[in-house]
Amino acid sequence: MDLQILTYLVVGATFALYIGIAVWARAGSTSDFYVAGGGVHPVTNGMATAADWMSAASFISMAGLISNMGYGGGLFLMGWTGGYVLMACLLAPYLRKFGKFTVPAFVADRYYSKTAAAVAVICLLTMSITYIIGQMTGVGVTFSRFLGVSNEMGIYLGMGIVFCYAVFGGMKGITYTQVAQYCVLISAYTIPAIFISFQLTGIPIPQFGLGGTMVGTDVSLLAKLDQVVTDLGFSQYTTALPGSKLNMFVYTISLMIGTAGLPHVIIRFFTVPTVAAARSSAGWALVFIAILYTTAPAVAAMARLNLHATVNTAVMSGGDMFAAESSLKHEDRPAWMKRWEVTGLLKWEDKNGDGRIQYYNDKTTNPTAQANIAAAGWAGNELSVNADIIVLANPEIALLPNWVIALVAAGGVAAALSTAAGLLLAISSAISHDLLKKIWMPDLSEKGELMAGKVAMAGSIVVAGYLGLNPPGFAAGTVALAFGIAASSIFPVLMMGIFNKRMNKEGAIAGMLCGLGITLFYVFAHKGIFFIKGTEYLGLIGGANSFFGITPEAFGTIGALVNFGTAYVVSKFTPAPPEHIQKLVEDVRTPRGSKAISGAH
Incomplete structure (x- = not known):
């Protein structure tokens, strides 16, 4: 069957399937809308949590980043997975016992302050909106490539699908839809990996294939990849580091504590009936997450090797990498390259006019390459490959069957939509429950709050779609900034609220504002444009990565330290929390029963 038709089907x-589930599981109460009635089975919740957490960044971008960066790309695996463990061990059970199903609601009660809750809402909205830009961009990329529509139309379609199952189904509809989306995305991720691992190594399990030997040789896959990339002038795949070790360290920490502070994932632990069930669902979620995260390094390495083999025939034959006849003629490029060129994520520029695709590091120190450059006038690397296409194009590069390619398209969409829905619910609950019900309109009825939640959800979808169509420069291309914002604002206030009974409202408010403020300042100073007295300035604070070489995406760690430090100092010079608040904190940390989620406020 034709690939396009099969993809449509x-x-x-x-x-x-997603819309059908939403109709079946539509929310009829605020409890259904916010926490799915609090009766979800731990295994079901674990699967839904995995889908909620594994966004377009995990499915589409992570393996591509590892493929481009090599060993250093492992910081995403360590950061995101380690962060989930932090959340499961240090936050989720205690927050579940506290009984408040949103982060601002916890902040309001723990810090006995509506002002603190309002600041928490600002932090949550800033993080969620930044994060959702990447999800809508992922929807646009996937739709435009596989459905043959424009990027804009792809985002409109994505908005429509999310509207159907998120607005009407609420958390109940989203939960069961995310279970289906997990099944789709994990199948789409692992099946191509199994095919490709078997092709290259004869081992069908990708995790083992990564450490296996190439078919018909005694050379390991990673040794072959190291040889190929170093011969082409790139850094050795198994030892490459992105920037300084300090930056890699703080980047990993930022991803970890940012993940632990994601409000749309935290809320999932309130959909189960007990604290024990929350712990169990956290364990199941880690199992489901591990299936994809242990497969990603194999996908990255194998895709990188296949890509080089496509462009340079000497990769697998062992010939001269830089012989002119070994590079691919542009006119002979495979169909998958032509299809991806249309999206703009794969670009070729014939710098020397020979009609062939040169793909090697511009700064190569390979003597053969340098001699060829001098003799033949080669002008350096002519191929630009966006990291976001590695997973989506992987089955096409490996010439897998059309049904596998169509499945990957469905998986990419499922990953983006599942996280987008979770983020939209977090935004909706922050507006309808934490702002309207708790601060502005305390007499709002349950029916009115449910309607406000649906209206807020619909409005959030429109805003998310607009930002996907017009992504601001500071956030385009990465969701790491969202994790930095969560790390610098949300994670510290939750940790101190649980483990420091002396932390008061003044410290919490000051900490959140300072942590968020300094992180946004650093991001905008490097990625944004400031206007001062009518003059445009770019890179306001001394050039790129001026703070000890730390990139904006990694700065969340510094913001978190500022948050913790500010909160501690302010709390020392202001009154202690009331006695009942301190006893409440002690009680939350004591492993006894839990408040039931009833939807009552």
Whole structure:
């Protein structure tokens, strides 16, 4: 069957499934809308949590980043997975016992302050909106490539699908839809990996294939990849580091504590009936997450090797990498390259006019390459490959069957939509429950709050779609900034609220504002444009990565330290929390029963 038609059928079938589930599980109360009635089974919740957490960044971008960066790309694996463990061990059970199903609601009660809750809402909205830009961009990329529509139309379609199952189903609809989306995305991720691992190593399990030997040789896959990339002038794949060790360290920490502070994932632990069930669902979620995260390094390495083999025939034959006849003629490029060129994520520039694709590091120190450059006038690397296409194009590069390619398209959409729905619910609950019900309109009825939640959800979808169509420069291309914002604002206030009974409202408010403020300042100073007295300044604070070489995406760690430090100092010079608040903190840390989630406020 034609690839385009097959893709329409597979992706269309998944959309029908998602909408059907939403109709079946539509929310009829605020408890259903916010926490799915609090009766979700731990295994089901674990699967839904995995889908909620594994966004387009995990499915589409992570393996591509590892593929481009090599060993250093492991910081995403360590940061995101380690962060989930932090959340499961240090936050989720205690927050579940506290009984408040949103982060601002916890802040309001723990810090006995509506002002603190309002600041928490600002932090949550800033993080969620930044994060959702990447999800809508992922939807646009996937739709435009596989459904043959424009990027803009892809985002509009994505908005429509999310509207159907998120607005009407609320958390109940989203939970069961995310279970289906997990099944789709994990199948789409692992099946191509199994095929490719078997092709290259004869081992069908990708995790083992990564450490295996190439078919018909005694050379390991990683040794072959190291040889190929170093011969082409790139850094050795198994030892490459992105920037300084300090930056890698703080980047990893930022991803970890940012992950632990994600409000749309935290809220999932309130959909189960007990604290014990929350712990159990956290364990199941880690199992489901591990299936993808242990597969990603194999996908990255194998895709990188196949890509080089496609462009340079000497990769697998062992010939001269830099012989002119070994590089691919542009006119002979495979169909998958032509399809991806249309998206703009794969670009070729014939710098020397020979009609062939040169793909090697511009700064190569390989003597053969340098001699060829001098003799033939080669002008350096001519191929630009965006990291976001590595997973999506992987089955096409490996010449897998059309049904596998169509399945990957459905998986990419499922990953983006599942996280987008979770983020939209977090935004909606912050507006309808934490701002309207708790601060502005305390007499709002349950029916009115449910309607306000749905209206807020619909409005959030429109805003998310607009930002996906017009992404601001400071956030385009990465969701790491969202993790930095969560790390610098939300994670510290939760940790101190649980483990420091002396922390008061003044410290919490000052900490959140300072942590968020300094992180946003650093991000905008490097990635944004400031206007001062009518003059435009770019890179306001001394050039790129001026703070000890730390990149903006990694600065959340510094913001978190500022948050903790500010909160501690302010709390020392202001009155202690009331006695009942301190006893409440002690009680939350004591492993006894839990408040039931009833939807009552």
